[in-house]
Amino acid sequence: MTTETGRAVAIDLLATLHAHTGDLNLVRRIVKLSSLVNATPGFTEAHLVTNGASELLVEVFGEAGKHARGAFGVAQLPLGACVEIELIAEVASRS
Secondary structure (H helix, E strand, O other), X not given: XXXXXXXXXXXXXXXXXXXXXXXXXXXXXXXXXXXXEEOOOOOOOHHHHHHHHHHHHHHHHHHHHOOEEEEEEEOXXXXXXXXXXXXXXXXXOOO
16 A cells, blocks of 8 residues: 555545535635554554545645644454545535
8 A cells, every 4th residue: 555545535535525515615624634544463654545645635725735634554444445534624605
């Protein structure tokens, strides 16, 4: 797993945000990103996988894309997933 894995998940998260808001310009800021990385004992680079997602969000939203985050290695994820990322965003109401 690499930063590309995290980046791919972030693209899916952006699609979900767009589906919810109808317009990514309504995203005021990314508040927090939390990731769970399916890892073997001794794997200490979960943060690198998450970097891919974090970096993409800053590319897309600039300063508003900077966020708090946590990256954790876990023994198992549902359905054999390699990574699970949760995103919390502040969204403006539609006028």
